[in-house]
Amino acid sequence: MKKTISFITLASIILTSFVLPAQEKLLTPEDAIYMNRALYPGRIAQLQWIGNTDNYAFAKENAVFQVNAKKGTETLHLDLDMLNKGMNQLGLDSLKRMPGIQIYSDDKCRFSFKNSYFDYQFSTQILTKINEVPEEATNIDFEKDTRFIAYTLDNNLYYNVDGKSHQVTFDTDAGIVNGQTVHRVEFGIEKGIFWSPESKKLAFYRKDETMVPDYPLVDVTKRIAEVKNTKYPMAGTTSEQVTLGVYDLASGSTVFMKTGEPVDQYLTSVTWDPEGKILYIALLNREQNHLKLNSYDAQTGEFIRTLFEETDSRYVEPEHPLYFHPEKKDQFVWMSERDGYNHLYLYNNQGELIRRLSSGEWVVTEFLGFKGNELFFMATKESPLENNAYMVEITSGKITRLTPDHGTHNVMVSESGKYILDAYSSTDITREYKLLNNKGKTLRVLLEDKNTLAEYNLGEMTMVTLQAEDGTPLYGRMIKPIDFDSTKKYPVIVYVYGGPHAQLITDSWLGGAGLFLNYLAQQGYLIWTLDNRGSANRGKEFEQAIHRNLGKLEVEDQMTGVNYLRTLTYVDADKIGVDGWSYGGFMTISLMLDYPDVFKVGVAGGPVIDWKYYEVMYGERYMDTPQENPEGYEKSSLLNKIDQLKGKLLIIHGTSDPTVVWQQSLVFLQAAIEKRKDIDYFVYPGHGHNMGGMDRAHLYEKITRYFNDYLK
Numbered sequence: 001m002k003k004t005i006s007f008i009t010l011a012s013i014i015l016t017s018f019v020l021p022a023q024e025k026l027l028t029p030e031d032a033i034y035m036n037r038a039l040y041p042g043r044i045a046q047l048q049w050i051g052n053t054d055n056y057a058f059a060k061e062n063a064v065f066q067v068n069a070k071k072g073t074e075t076l077h078l079d080l081d082m083l084n085k086g087m088n089q090l091g092l093d094s095l096k097r098m099p100g101i102q103i104y105s106d107d108k109c110r111f112s113f114k115n116s117y118f119d120y121q122f123s124t125q126i127l128t129k130i131n132e133v134p135e136e137a138t139n140i141d142f143e144k145d146t147r148f149i150a151y152t153l154d155n156n157l158y159y160n161v162d163g164k165s166h167q168v169t170f171d172t173d174a175g176i177v178n179g180q181t182v183h184r185v186e187f188g189i190e191k192g193i194f195w196s197p198e199s200k201k202l203a204f205y206r207k208d209e210t211m212v213p214d215y216p217l218v219d220v221t222k223r224i225a226e227v228k229n230t231k232y233p234m235a236g237t238t239s240e241q242v243t244l245g246v247y248d249l250a251s252g253s254t255v256f257m258k259t260g261e262p263v264d265q266y267l268t269s270v271t272w273d274p275e276g277k278i279l280y281i282a283l284l285n286r287e288q289n290h291l292k293l294n295s296y297d298a299q300t301g302e303f304i305r306t307l308f309e310e311t312d313s314r315y316v317e318p319e320h321p322l323y324f325h326p327e328k329k330d331q332f333v334w335m336s337e338r339d340g341y342n343h344l345y346l347y348n349n350q351g352e353l354i355r356r357l358s359s360g361e362w363v364v365t366e367f368l369g370f371k372g373n374e375l376f377f378m379a380t381k382e383s384p385l386e387n388n389a390y391m392v393e394i395t396s397g398k399i400t401r402l403t404p405d406h407g408t409h410n411v412m413v414s415e416s417g418k419y420i421l422d423a424y425s426s427t428d429i430t431r432e433y434k435l436l437n438n439k440g441k442t443l444r445v446l447l448e449d450k451n452t453l454a455e456y457n458l459g460e461m462t463m464v465t466l467q468a469e470d471g472t473p474l475y476g477r478m479i480k481p482i483d484f485d486s487t488k489k490y491p492v493i494v495y496v497y498g499g500p501h502a503q504l505i506t507d508s509w510l511g512g513a514g515l516f517l518n519y520l521a522q523q524g525y526l527i528w529t530l531d532n533r534g535s536a537n538r539g540k541e542f543e544q545a546i547h548r549n550l551g552k553l554e555v556e557d558q559m560t561g562v563n564y565l566r567t568l569t570y571v572d573a574d575k576i577g578v579d580g581w582s583y584g585g586f587m588t589i590s591l592m593l594d595y596p597d598v599f600k601v602g603v604a605g606g607p608v609i610d611w612k613y614y615e616v617m618y619g620e621r622y623m624d625t626p627q628e629n630p631e632g633y634e635k636s637s638l639l640n641k642i643d644q645l646k647g648k649l650l651i652i653h654g655t656s657d658p659t660v661v662w663q664q665s666l667v668f669l670q671a672a673i674e675k676r677k678d679i680d681y682f683v684y685p686g687h688g689h690n691m692g693g694m695d696r697a698h699l700y701e702k703i704t705r706y707f708n709d710y711l712k
Helices: 080-089 514-522 540-544 553-565 583-594 616-623 630-636 663-674 694-710
Strands: 045-049 055-059 063-068 074-079 108-113 116-121 126-132 138-142 148-153 156-161 164-167 176-178 193-195 201-208 214-219 226-231 241-248 253-256 266-272 278-284 290-297 303-311 331-336 343-348 353-356 364-371 374-379 388-393 399-401 408-413 419-426 429-437 442-447 461-467 473-479 490-496 526-531 571-581 599-605 648-654 680-684
Touching: 045 408, 045 419, 074 080, 080 116, 080 126, 126 156, 138 193, 148 193, 156 201, 193 266, 201 266, 241 266, 241 278, 331 364, 343 364, 364 408, 374 408, 388 408, 461 553, 473 514, 473 553, 490 553, 490 583, 514 526, 514 694, 526 553, 553 571, 553 583, 571 583, 571 694, 583 599, 583 648, 599 694, 616 630, 648 663, 648 694, 680 694
Parallel strands: 490 526, 490 571, 571 599, 599 648, 648 680
Antiparallel strands: 045 055, 055 063, 063 074, 108 116, 116 126, 138 148, 148 156, 156 164, 176 201, 193 201, 201 241, 214 226, 241 253, 266 278, 278 290, 290 303, 331 343, 343 353, 364 374, 374 388, 388 399, 408 419, 419 429, 429 442, 461 473, 473 526
């Protein structure tokens, strides 16, 4: 292992260690789940731009105010009395508090109350009841002008106009699902309904799961426990079959896009063209190494052309739709990792590349929109730990940074592109809101930073840079115990996730640690976290390095961090524990088994034990199938290493977990019994992949007590 160790400095990536003022208050498990609302970072409620104007709105004390971005003048826009006047005129119950409103034009907003949806016009102060949907309706989706609303009920698709419901699909088999998310919400798929731009057609996913075996989840709340089956296609087994239909509201007819075979391919990046005549679908083969971006005639379902293809020896991972230019409607932006980092590419609708809009060893994390000849986006250009907003001139390629402060930003750009609302945090800012112009200049501070933890005694947090075996930079975070004394030795808890699509170390408040890890530090532990290879926002090679061998490089990188800790005089190398959930549970047990003489105590929540029990879409992307990669599955299976367990291990699982099924930890428990290994085990009846509400406080107490009993 390379011994090079460097601390991140202000000059390098604008991060420093910091010490919060030592005070008397200590966190509680309830605080750690933010049951104490006083600990929430400051926020501006319902902050949003008003239609195409340069005015923004925010809510305060049952009222919504309008602010002119240029002048800063503030006026009342809407209050609870105005809404209730309309509710009373409609003969409906009054609202007790201001609902969440969505301002979707210069003069209108909408909101929901119970199972009804309302439209309010600011200029006339007229409230209109738009639609009412059944109480059981899900996946509710408005078309752009709020005239129609689509939703799903049971497994079928409906839409509602003028208070009248229309059924679109009529499937009676429980294994056929319409209008809902597909492919287990992988590939950036977050919805199953897609209104055409002119609102005349409705595209929707149709998922056929009849060929996928039922997987039992048990409901123990009944007098006699009941089985609630779900569909769970495991890696290497038969998968679901998905098609995309288009329903014509005028004719009442549906056509399906002729996406062809194989039937278990993935349909992603669904996008309408600006005129509502063509549907674009990215077809990804089940092996996930070959993508075709195709266009289809929305009227007939006929294939038109393949615009381009992308291949990769490991996997291609589309996660975004096409973003069409609002003025040059034959051009769109495609996001791709094809050169090793996620970047923006401008195409025409014939599939011809016009130009690249971004490049470099950094990652575009979000597309924000076009404003004339300019495109706005979020990226890690300054540092892998930061997320800033940028603007690129489409013709020249000139990129301007818009967020002037280091940290992690969340922005909204006005329709004109002249102004940006910026909410951000960093290692030294809890949360602050600013109004910026499109040159990155701060025009106004909307909400000043207020450290809600100022009265709490928190440990010192430090960001550290290490090097992996191959020289790759790895970022870590250390939280020291409160009242730290460098002459003493402290036990360590390594908090780990380690899997794809997650980044734990960021330039954000508390370094991204959250309150529970600070709560553990208050118990007298040094808390350590490191983002290993395989985690997010570091480019394709960093993320794909773990392909087909999950648990190998991730463990090696985690040990780089542990070996660094063991060089510190204040670390008790005989008292190192590890804690993680989901992929982090897999990593926790992997570390316990691979390095039994290092890790004395572990707590693994909802852990993957053997990847052959995990689902198709995620599992096969990173491991291929068990048939294609038997050696990788064999090496990564924790069932094959249980003989090596020495320390104290607690496994926690929700009995109704639909993500990492309960079977995963149960088979490990059975193997432990057969091998005469002592494992502690705790379940949360009826919970899914994690615990919510006050049960989460119980979970935190359980984890803390376990470390206190066996690591201290």
